[in-house]
Amino acid sequence: MLKLNTLFSAVILFTAALFQHNADAAELEIELTLPELDVQPYHRPYVAVWLETPKRKHVTTVALWVQEAEWFKDLRQWWRKAGKSNANFDGVTGATKRPGNYTINWDGKDLEGNAVTQGKYLLNLEVVREEGGRDYTRVELDLSKDGKITIEGTKEFSESFVTIKAK
Amino acid sequence: MKINLLKSAFIGALTFTALASSYANAHAQWLVPSHTSLSGDKAHYVMIDASISNEIFAADKAYRPKEKGAEYDDNLLIAIGPDGKPISDKIRAYYLQRKNSAAVKLADEGTYHIAMKHEPRIMTFYKNAEGERKRVFGPKTSKDIPADAKDVRTTKAFSTVDTFVSRNGTSKPALLGKGLEISGPTHPNDLFVGEEARFQLLKDGKPAANVELAILKGDTRYRNERNEVKVTTDKQGFFTNTWQHPGLYLIEASVNEDSSEKGIDSVRYSLFTTLDVAPE
Numbered sequence: 214m215l216k217l218n219t220l221f222s223a224v225i226l227f228t229a230a231l232f233q234h235n236a237d238a239a240e241l242e243i244e245l246t247l248p249e250l251d252v253q254p255y256h257r258p259y260v261a262v263w264l265e266t267p268k269r270k271h272v273t274t275v276a277l278w279v280q281e282a283e284w285f286k287d288l289r290q291w292w293r294k295a296g297k298s299n300a301n302f303d304g305v306t307g308a309t310k311r312p313g314n315y316t317i318n319w320d321g322k323d324l325e326g327n328a329v330t331q332g333k334y335l336l337n338l339e340v341v342r343e344e345g346g347r348d349y350t351r352v353e354l355d356l357s358k359d360g361k362i363t364i365e366g367t368k369e370f371s372e373s374f375v376t377i378k379a380k
Numbered sequence: 381m382k383i384n385l386l387k388s389a390f391i392g393a394l395t396f397t398a399l400a401s402s403y404a405n406a407h408a409q410w411l412v413p414s415h416t417s418l419s420g421d422k423a424h425y426v427m428i429d430a431s432i433s434n435e436i437f438a439a440d441k442a443y444r445p446k447e448k449g450a451e452y453d454d455n456l457l458i459a460i461g462p463d464g465k466p467i468s469d470k471i472r473a474y475y476l477q478r479k480n481s482a483a484v485k486l487a488d489e490g491t492y493h494i495a496m497k498h499e500p501r502i503m504t505f506y507k508n509a510e511g512e513r514k515r516v517f518g519p520k521t522s523k524d525i526p527a528d529a530k531d532v533r534t535t536k537a538f539s540t541v542d543t544f545v546s547r548n549g550t551s552k553p554a555l556l557g558k559g560l561e562i563s564g565p566t567h568p569n570d571l572f573v574g575e576e577a578r579f580q581l582l583k584d585g586k587p588a589a590n591v592e593l594a595i596l597k598g599d600t601r602y603r604n605e606r607n608e609v610k611v612t613t614d615k616q617g618f619f620t621n622t623w624q625h626p627g628l629y630l631i632e633a634s635v636n637e638d639s640s641e642k643g644i645d646s647v648r649y650s651l652f653t654t655l656d657v658a659p660e
Contacts, residue, residue, distance in 0.1 A: 283420035289658050293570055296419060297549030349660065 238321025238328035239356035240378040243275070245338070246371035249312040250345070257309035258342040258369060259284060261291035262317060265335040265351070271295045272334060273323040274302045278309050287341045290349050294337075300324065321356070321380075331357040331380070340369040409652050410630055411457075411494065411543045412437045416569050416656040418547045423487045426545050428457060428471075428494055431479040436630050437598040437654070439479035443496075451475055457482055458497045460554040462490025490551030491569060495542035498559075502644070506532040519643050534643060539650035544568040557585045560633055560651035571657045576622045580613075583635060583649060587617030591633055593651075595621055598628040626659040 243262060260278040265271055271294040279285060286292045295301040304324045322328055333355050341347040348367035352375070354360070359379050366372040414427035433440030445453035456473040458466050473482035486492055504522060505515050506529035516524045520534050540559040546569040553568060555561060562568065566577040581588040596608040611619045623629075633651040641647075 281420070283422075286417045286419040289417075290572075290660075292417070292419060293572075347659075 237380060239331065239380050240321050241275070241319040241336075242376040242378070243317040243319070244314065244374040245317060246314045246373055247310060247312045247340070248371045252345065254344060256343040256345065257311060258340045258345070259288055259309060261288045261337070261339045263291060263295060263337050264329070265294065265337060267333050267335060267353070269294070269335065271301065272329060274305050275319045276317045277302045277306045279306060280309055284343070287347070288339050289347070290337060291339050329356065336375055338364060338370065338373070342369060345369065408432070408434050408436060408630065408632065409496070409539065409541050410437060411496070411541055411654050412628065413494070413543050413545050413654070413656070416543070416545050418486065418545070420548070423485060424547055425483045425485055428482050428484055428543075429479045430456065430473065430496065430541070436596055436600045437628055438601050442475050442477055442480045445475050453480070455497055456480055457484070458495050459484050460493040460556070462488050462492070462551040464554045486545065486547045489548040491544055491546045491553045491567070493542065493544055493553045493556065495540065495556055498539050498541065500536050500538045502534060502536055504532060504534045506530065533645045535646050535648055536639065536641070536644050537648045537650070539652065541652045543654040555582065555585060559584065560588065560635065560649045562631065562653055568655055571623060571655060573623050573626050573657060573660045576620050578618060578620045581617045581619065581633065588635065589613055589615045589617055591617075591635055593619060593631055593633040596630045596632065597625060598630065623657045626657050629655045629657060631655060
């Protein structure tokens with residue numbers, strides 16, 4: 214059921230990407246760096262990137278890199294906002310990643326394919342590693358203005374960047 | 381004198397299932413859940429430890445099973461599921477000298493309200509012919525109370541010892557409906573450092589106004605001051621707290637009331653709620 218949902222959502226997203234230009238939605242390019250950590254054992258971290266309203270209501274999950282649902286709860290902030298329903302993350306779930314630089318592109322739409330309205334939001338980033346640490350940060354951004362925001366590095370993620378391309 | 385009486389009642393009320401010989405040392409009681417938030421597709425078990433101990437949350441004395449000499453008690457704990465009904469599975473709480481331990485199966489998704497299954501306890505306090513203060517469990521008609529007893533006073537004690545656990549997201553927790561308990565708007569499994577929580581204190585399901593609560597962080601063994609935060613409920617029973625540190629907390633309160641019930645002079649309600657606060 215979970216897999217079918219994922220596939221279904223993936224098809225929808227793919228179709229949406231083919232036929233729609235983002236005439237009415239801002240886009241985000243998130244450059245996220247997971248650092249090399251000299252620790253043994255090293256488990257790849259679980260990562261969640263999501264948008265909230267300024268009042269901290271979940272808008273859409275942008276990326277979720279995970280393995281087993283059993284440990285989703287350890288992404289504590291993401292779990293409390295988006296964990297209740299698979300529909301909040303099925304379309305954006307991927308496998309955990311090894312250390313490196315990653316670019317996450319967001320098309321300005323929520324997981325139902327609706328353009329997220331212009332305005333101010335909170336971009337949340339949470340990284341948690343088994344037998345390791347957990348880091349969480351959130352930054353304000355305005356989807357109606359072009360801009361680039363630097364997310365200060367922590368232990369579990371290095372300095373990262375968010376580029377906003379307003380419509 | 382009045383203070384002494386109150387103090388006796390307090391200690392008595394909180395330790396009625398403890399060994400009679402050791403009640404002087406013990407007053408707080410609490411539950412410790414192994415988890416308060418769970419995710420994943422399979423049904424989960426959560427371990428609940430229960431103990432009577434002033435050292436929060438280090439076990440000191442277990443609740444004795446009702447059946448003498450029994451190794452476990454199937455009637456110590458109750459878990460009310462997201463559907464508002466007590467779970468049908470037996471909750472077997474083992475008697476382990478310093479604590480009781482039970483595994484509770486969470487088959488459904490949402491919030492479980494887990495509590496000690498306490499019945500109100502009747503206690504009678506009096507002074508004997510020598511002027512010594514005494515207490516017996518039972519009403520004024522108890523045969524242990526001498527005919528020449530003075531200052532005879534009977535108290536009904538009702539304590540709530542509870543906590544909350546959520547599986548695959550939260551749902552509105554069921555109310556116990558009896559005694560003291562906390563209710564929303566803040567969900568008891570959605571507590572984070574730096575955020576303000578707002579709760580309503582209820583007594584028998586109705587708002588309990590102007591009651592002082594103590595909010596006490598666990599691990600009291602590892603610090604010299606208890607550093608409890610005192611808050612008082614407003615007219616509608618609401619109180620707020622902003623969590624300063626992550627960890628397990630014990631919320632304590634008590635309410636004494638005169639009673640109009642035949643043979644009962646006063647009622648004492650106590651609250652011991654365990655809450656889990658996450659780091660930001």
